[in-house]
Amino acid sequence: MDEFTHRGYAHPEVLVSTDWVAAHLNDPGIRIIESNEDPLLYTSGHIPGAVEVDWTKDLNDPLRRDYLSREGFEALMSRLGVTPETTLVFYGDKNNWWATYAFWVFQLFGHRNAKIMDGGRLKWELEKRPLTREKPSYPPTTYQAPERDDATIRAFREQVLAHVQTGKPLVDVRSPAEYSGERLHMPDYPNEGALRGGHIPGAVNVPWSRAINPEDGTFKPAEALRAIYEQEQGLRPDDDVIVYCRIGERSSHTWFVLRYLLGYQRVRNYDGSWTEWGNLVNVPIER
Amino acid sequence: MADYPSALSEILADFAFVTSRSERAELLIDWADRFKSVPEEIASPPYPEDHRVPFCESEAFVWACPRSDGTLQFYFAVENPQGLSAMALAAILDATLSGAPVEQVATVSPDIVLQLFGHDISMGKGQGLMGMVSMVQAAARAHLREKA
Numbered sequence: 001m002d003e004f005t006h007r008g009y010a011h012p013e014v015l016v017s018t019d020w021v022a023a024h025l026n027d028p029g030i031r032i033i034e035s036n037e038d039p040l041l042y043t044s045g046h047i048p049g050a051v052e053v054d055w056t057k058d059l060n061d062p063l064r065r066d067y068l069s070r071e072g073f074e075a076l077m078s079r080l081g082v083t084p085e086t087t088l089v090f091y092g093d094k095n096n097w098w099a100t101y102a103f104w105v106f107q108l109f110g111h112r113n114a115k116i117m118d119g120g121r122l123k124w125e126l127e128k129r130p131l132t133r134e135k136p137s138y139p140p141t142t143y144q145a146p147e148r149d150d151a152t153i154r155a156f157r158e159q160v161l162a163h164v165q166t167g168k169p170l171v172d173v174r175s176p177a178e179y180s181g182e183r184l185h186m187p188d189y190p191n192e193g194a195l196r197g198g199h200i201p202g203a204v205n206v207p208w209s210r211a212i213n214p215e216d217g218t219f220k221p222a223e224a225l226r227a228i229y230e231q232e233q234g235l236r237p238d239d240d241v242i243v244y245c246r247i248g249e250r251s252s253h254t255w256f257v258l259r260y261l262l263g264y265q266r267v268r269n270y271d272g273s274w275t276e277w278g279n280l281v282n283v284p285i286e287r
Numbered sequence: 288m289a290d291y292p293s294a295l296s297e298i299l300a301d302f303a304f305v306t307s308r309s310e311r312a313e314l315l316i317d318w319a320d321r322f323k324s325v326p327e328e329i330a331s332p333p334y335p336e337d338h339r340v341p342f343c344e345s346e347a348f349v350w351a352c353p354r355s356d357g358t359l360q361f362y363f364a365v366e367n368p369q370g371l372s373a374m375a376l377a378a379i380l381d382a383t384l385s386g387a388p389v390e391q392v393a394t395v396s397p398d399i400v401l402q403l404f405g406h407d408i409s410m411g412k413g414q415g416l417m418g419m420v421s422m423v424q425a426a427a428r429a430h431l432r433e434k435a
Contacts, residue, residue: 039407
């Protein structure tokens with residue numbers, strides 16, 4: 001944990017190192033959870049004892065565009081063999097892009113005892129640590145979750161519109177080409193596309209991956225993060241910030257950075273993101 | 288099904304019978320294990336940008352080289368070591384389209400990505416994979432134009 005304290009983070013306790021994970025592989029109070037973009041990675045090999053949480057299958061409502069219900073979350077936690085006391089450690093590919101997304105969804109249900117493995121799968125592999133294809137099985141638990149809290153860390157379109165009208169800060173974490181409207185979507189994925197390109201008025205563009213050291217996937221130290229979000233973009237820790245991307249996954253990474261590494265108290269993830277905003281009738285768009 | 292090269296049609300038919308996500312993953316991992324990167328006599332890093340698959344986050348590259356029988360030999364590179372899906376697709380495209388009638392290769396649609404990987408891959412992943420197929424298709428069409 002000292003390593004993360006030295007990096008100046010507001011909440012160093014939400015990160016664990018690969019060393020720490022390697023030392024806790026057999027700890028019954030820890031559940032290691034892999035969450036990836038590439039659907040083949042977990043099956044091809046994962047940290048021994050790690051379970052998989054798949055963003056499409058496990059985290060979403062099967063019918064509506066929404067996250068799983070309280071009952072669904074309880075069933076998921078039961079399947080993972082998790083109790084409210086279990087420490088969850090998320091990691092994954094793409095510099096923990098999907099790990100932070102799963103972490104964010106879990107926070108909607110208040111499982112505070114959760115951490116991210118700094119560097120994710122990339123760092124674990126670079127260090128040539130063990131991977132296994134053996135899928136673990138844990139005895140199911142009884143997990144009682146609170147109702148999903150959609151107010152504290154999640155934003156909906158009406159709130160985003162009010163945010164725009166009052167000039168509060170938004171961060172668009174997509175690529176510059178998406179932000180400018182040059183790139184919309186691919187033809188065969190209209191469900192993830194949008195009819196209009198551009199960005200929400202007033203949003204600044206900070207691609208999510210700028211918070212990462214690309215060579216090993218670790219988070220940049222707080223000073224470097226402040227240089228990006230505060231000196232460069234003018235955000236302040238007491239700001240009420242909404243972050244968004246295309247469907248809310250990349251922005252969960254920036255939500256994690258602002259909320260936990262820089263200690264912003266009021267950060268919400270607009271998971272409707274551009275796939276909603278870019279299809280809405282009569283909302284303002286900027287290019 | 289379109290008039291695809293027979294080897295590709297057979298693989299697509301196999302995948303049509305896949306019912307579980309884990310079975311699909313195992314099949315695709317088997318293909319990824321067979322992936323061979325472009326040989327050095329064709330290209331070596333840093334690879335030229337005109338062979339890069341647009342928007343592919345696995346940093347895939349594609350080459351199409353004429354063979355003496357008039358068909359094309361396809362080569363691929365995947366620079367992201369975690370790009371298993373890209374490696375699996377590259378292995379399938381090489382095994383089924385290299386040496387196949389170019390007229391048929393030119394008809395292969397990027398839709399095959401959904402047939403192989405299912406519909407629950409992310410937009411970013413799907414876009415890169417479809418880009419690989421599109422580059423193969425474009426190379427076949429360009430080859431046909433040159434021959435015309």
